[in-house]
Amino acid sequence: MRAEPAVVIENLVKRFGSFVAVDHVSLEVARGEIFGFLGPNGAGKSTTIRILCGLLAPTSGRAVVQGFDAGSQPELVKAHIGYMSQRFSLYNDLTVEENIEFFSGVYGVAPERREDRKAYALRMAGLEGHRGVMTGLLAGGWKQRLALGCAILHEPPVIFLDEPTSGVDPVARRAFWDLIHDLSDAGQTVFVTTHHMDEAEYCHRAALMYRGRVIALGAPAELKAELKDDAATMEDVFVRLIERENAADTGHRA
Amino acid sequence: MRRTRAIARKELLHIARDPRSLIMALALPMVMLVMFGYALSLDVDQIPAVIYDQDGTAESRALWDGFRGSRYFTIVRHVDGYAQAESDLERGAALAALVIPRGFGAKLVAGERAPVQLILDGTDSNTASIALSYARGLILAHSGRVQTEWRLRSGAGEVPPPVDAQIRVAYNSELKSKNYIVPGLIAVILMIIAALLTSLAIAREWENGTMEELLSTPVRPAELVLGKLSAYFLLGAVDMVTAVLAGVVIFGVPMRGSTWLLFLSGGVFLFGALCWGLLLSAITRNQLQAYQLGLLSSFLPAFLLSGFVYAVDSMPLLPRAVSAAVPARYFVSLLKGVFLKGVGLEVLAVELGLLAVYALVVFALVTRKLREKIA
Ligand SMILES: Nc1ncnc2c1ncn2[C@@H]1O[C@H](COP(=O)(O)OP(=O)(O)O)[C@@H](O)[C@H]1O
Ligand SMILES: [Mg+2]
Numbered sequence: 266m267r268a269e270p271a272v273v274i275e276n277l278v279k280r281f282g283s284f285v286a287v288d289h290v291s292l293e294v295a296r297g298e299i300f301g302f303l304g305p306n307g308a309g310k311s312t313t314i315r316i317l318c319g320l321l322a323p324t325s326g327r328a329v330v331q332g333f334d335a336g337s338q339p340e341l342v343k344a345h346i347g348y349m350s351q352r353f354s355l356y357n358d359l360t361v362e363e364n365i366e367f368f369s370g371v372y373g374v375a376p377e378r379r380e381d382r383k384a385y386a387l388r389m390a391g392l393e394g395h396r397g398v399m400t401g402l403l404a405g406g407w408k409q410r411l412a413l414g415c416a417i418l419h420e421p422p423v424i425f426l427d428e429p430t431s432g433v434d435p436v437a438r439r440a441f442w443d444l445i446h447d448l449s450d451a452g453q454t455v456f457v458t459t460h461h462m463d464e465a466e467y468c469h470r471a472a473l474m475y476r477g478r479v480i481a482l483g484a485p486a487e488l489k490a491e492l493k494d495d496a497a498t499m500e501d502v503f504v505r506l507i508e509r510e511n512a513a514d515t516g517h518r519a
Numbered sequence: 520m521r522r523t524r525a526i527a528r529k530e531l532l533h534i535a536r537d538p539r540s541l542i543m544a545l546a547l548p549m550v551m552l553v554m555f556g557y558a559l560s561l562d563v564d565q566i567p568a569v570i571y572d573q574d575g576t577a578e579s580r581a582l583w584d585g586f587r588g589s590r591y592f593t594i595v596r597h598v599d600g601y602a603q604a605e606s607d608l609e610r611g612a613a614l615a616a617l618v619i620p621r622g623f624g625a626k627l628v629a630g631e632r633a634p635v636q637l638i639l640d641g642t643d644s645n646t647a648s649i650a651l652s653y654a655r656g657l658i659l660a661h662s663g664r665v666q667t668e669w670r671l672r673s674g675a676g677e678v679p680p681p682v683d684a685q686i687r688v689a690y691n692s693e694l695k696s697k698n699y700i701v702p703g704l705i706a707v708i709l710m711i712i713a714a715l716l717t718s719l720a721i722a723r724e725w726e727n728g729t730m731e732e733l734l735s736t737p738v739r740p741a742e743l744v745l746g747k748l749s750a751y752f753l754l755g756a757v758d759m760v761t762a763v764l765a766g767v768v769i770f771g772v773p774m775r776g777s778t779w780l781l782f783l784s785g786g787v788f789l790f791g792a793l794c795w796g797l798l799l800s801a802i803t804r805n806q807l808q809a810y811q812l813g814l815l816s817s818f819l820p821a822f823l824l825s826g827f828v829y830a831v832d833s834m835p836l837l838p839r840a841v842s843a844a845v846p847a848r849y850f851v852s853l854l855k856g857v858f859l860k861g862v863g864l865e866v867l868a869v870e871l872g873l874l875a876v877y878a879l880v881v882f883a884l885v886t887r888k889l890r891e892k893i894a
Contacts, residue, residue: 319735320731320734321892340737343735354727354731356727359533367529370525371522371737371738372737373522373737416732
C-alpha cells in the first residue's frame with residue numbers, strides 16, 4: 266500500500282478581488298520528496314504556499330497537507346509543518362540561542378528534547394561556537410540556515426520553504442541545498458519555491474508556475490526531454506516554456 | 520501554557536534590549552506625575568494684591584488688615600494712585616487691587632453704606648473667580664463684624680447673624696485639588712503608558728515579517744495575546760506601584776481605603792488598557808500608526824472624559840454619553856473612592872465590573888483580529 270501523499274492540491278484558486286493569483290492548480294507531492302516550485306516573481310508561488318500553511322483561505326479548490334485540509338483544519342496543518350517565510354525572519358534583537366529557545370517554546374517541543382534539538386539546530390546552522398551572538402549581526406547565509414533550523418525544531422513531517430535562497434551567495438546556496446537533501450534523506454517532505462531556475466536540478470520533481478498556472482511539471486530530466494534538447498540548461502528549458510506559453514496566450518487573444 | 524510562557528519571555532527580552540521602551544515605561548510615569556501634579560494643582564493662594572487706601576483711617580486699615588492676615592492674599596505694596604495699581608496689574612506684579620475710597624471710615628461711623636472697589640486681572644478667569652470669592656468672603660466677614668459693633672454701640676444689644684453656616688467639606692476636607700488630581704492622574708498615566716507600550720508589540724512583528732512565521736506555528740491567538748500581555752503587565756504593575764507610592768509620599772494624598780482593592784482594580788484596568796494597545800497594533804500592522812492612534816485614543820479620553828479634570832456629572836449630554844465608554848472614567852471613580860472616601864466594593868462593585876467587561880471585550884476583539892487570515 267502506497268503512503269498517502271504529503272501534499273495534495275486540487276483545482277486550487279485564489280483571487281484577490283478580480284485578480285487571479287492562483288489559477289486552478291492541481292498537483293501532488295509524495296512523502297520524502299523534494300518538490301521545487303519555480304517561477305518568476307509574481308507567479309503566485311508565495312500565495313500557494315501560504316494557503317498550504319493555513320495562513321490564507323483559498324477561494325476554491327482544496328489544499329491537503331499530511332491528510333489535513335488547510336482551508337478547514339488550519340490548526341491541525343500547523344501542528345505538522347515547518348514554514349520559513351520569504352523574509353526568513355528571526356528576531357534580530359535576540360541571540361542565536363534565544364531565537365532557538367523561543368521557537369522551541371512556540372512549537373511546543375517537549376522539555377526533554379529541547380537540548381538535543383538546540384544542539385541540532387546550532388550544528389546545522391554552523392553556529393555552535395556562536396550561540397550568544399545577536400542574530401542581527403549574522404551574515405545572510407548563517408541567518409538563513411538558522412531560520413531553517415528554527416523552523417524544524419519540532420521535526421515536522423512537511424517543510425515549506427519560500428525562496429530560502431534568494432539574496433544568498435552561490436556557495437551558501439549550495440550548502441543550503443545540501444541541508445535540504447539531508448532532511449529529505451531523513452524522510453521529511455520539502456516543498457521549496459525559488460526563482461533561480463537552475464535550482465530545479467536539485468529537486469526530485471519541479472513545477473513551473475507562471476501567471477498563477479502550472480505550465481510544466483516533472484523530474485528535471487523529463488522537463489528537459491520535453492524540449493528534445495539535451496544540451497539545454499534548466500534555465501533555457503524554462504525560458505522556452507514561458508515563451509511557448511506567451512505565444513499560446515497571444516494566439517488565444519488574436 | 521508552555522507557548523504562552525515562551526512568548527512572554529521573548530517579549531521581556533525585547534523590552535530589556537530596547538532602552539527607549541524601558542525608559543518610557545519606567546521613567547515617564549514619574550515625570551508625568553510630578554509635572555502634571557504640580558501644574559494642575561488648582562489651589563489658589565497667596566494671590567498678589569496691591570492696596571490703594573485713599574481713606575487712611577482706622578476703619579480702612581481694619582479692612583485691608585483682614586487681607587494681609589489671610590493666606591489667600593499677599594500684599595505686594597501700597598500705592599497712591601490708580602496709575603500705579605493699573606501698572607502693577609499690567610505687569611502681572613499683582614492680580615488684584617483693593618481700592619478704599621476717601622470717606623470710607625466716615626460712612627461706616629455714620630452707619631451708611633460704604634463701597635470699596637476690587638480690580639482683578641481676569642486673564643486667568645479661573646484664578647480671578649477664585650480670588651473674587653475669597654475677597655468677597657473677607658469683605659463680608661469684615662462687614663459682619665462692623666455691623667455687630669455698630670448695633671452694640673447703638674444699644675440694640677447683641678444680635679447674632681440669623682444663619683450661622685458651619686460648612687464641613689467631606690472627603691477632601693482641606694479642599695486640596697492635588698487630592699483629587701493625583702488619583703485621576705494615576706489613571707491617565709496608566710492608560711497612556713499601557714496603550715503605548717503594547718501599540719508597538721504586534722505591529723513590530725508584522726513589519727519585521729515574524730508575524731507570518733508565528734501564525735504558521737501552533738500558537739493560538741489567545742496564547743499570543745496573553746504572552747505579550749503578561750510581559751507588559753509586569754511593567755504596568757511597576758508603574759502602578761510607583762505612581763501610588765509617589766502620590767502618597769510626594770503629594771501626601773490620603774489613602775483611606777483598602778490597598779488590595781486599589782491594586783485589584785488597577786490590575787483589571789491595566790489588562791483592558793494593554794489589550795486596547797494590542798488591538799490598535801493588530802489592526803494597523805504599522806508601528807507608527809499604532810503609536811499615534813494609541814497616544815490619541817488613550818490620552819484625550821482619559822484626560823477629558825474620565826472626570827479627572829472635568830466632573831462627569833457637569834458635562835453636557837453628548838460628552839457624558841461618550842464618557843460611559845471610557846474605561847478611565849470608572850477607574851478614576853474607583854481611585855477617588857478608595858483614596859479619598861475609603862469606600863470598598865459595596866460601593867464600587869459596578870465600576871469594577873464595568874472595567875472587567877471592557878477588558879474582556881477588548882481581549883476578545885484582539886484574539887478575533889489575530890484569528891483572521893493574513894489577507
Ligand atoms: N494580499 C494580496 N492582495 C492582493 N494581491 C496580492 C496579495 N498577495 C499577493 N498578491 C498578488 O498576487 C500575485 C502573486 O504573488 P505571490 O504569490 O507573492 O508571487 P510569487 O511568490 O510567485 O512572487 C502578485 O501579482 C501579487 O501582487
Ligand atoms: Mg514569493
